[in-house]
Amino acid sequence: MNKYEIMFIVRPDMEEADIRKTAESMKKVLSDGKAKVIEEKAMGQRELAYEINKFNTGYYFLYIVEASKETQQEFNRVARLNENIIRHLIVKVED
Numbered sequence: 001m002n003k004y005e006i007m008f009i010v011r012p013d014m015e016e017a018d019i020r021k022t023a024e025s026m027k028k029v030l031s032d033g034k035a036k037v038i039e040e041k042a043m044g045q046r047e048l049a050y051e052i053n054k055f056n057t058g059y060y061f062l063y064i065v066e067a068s069k070e071t072q073q074e075f076n077r078v079a080r081l082n083e084n085i086i087r088h089l090i091v092k093v094e095d
Contacts, residue, residue, distance in 0.1 A: 038065060
């Protein structure tokens with residue numbers, strides 16, 4: 001199991017309940033892959049450094065997890081397909 005820092009940005013034009021639902025569905029991808037969520041942080045709505053898909057703001061979420069490479073790859077695949085996520089980043093944390 002490797003340690004990863006996962007950050008993703010959810011579209012700002014959604015209802016608050018839908019934003020939470022999107023974040024929970026992404027967390028479920030991790031838990032289904034037997035990943036251990038060490039830290040979970042909803043960072044709220046923030047301004048983007050540059051415009052993405054005509055959005056200037058987005059809702060940021062940060063997960064620090066211990067997961068297998070396969071689980072990390074599955075999260076990456078699902079995040080790319082999810083139209084509510086405008087950007088995501090996965091960084092392997094060295095111990």
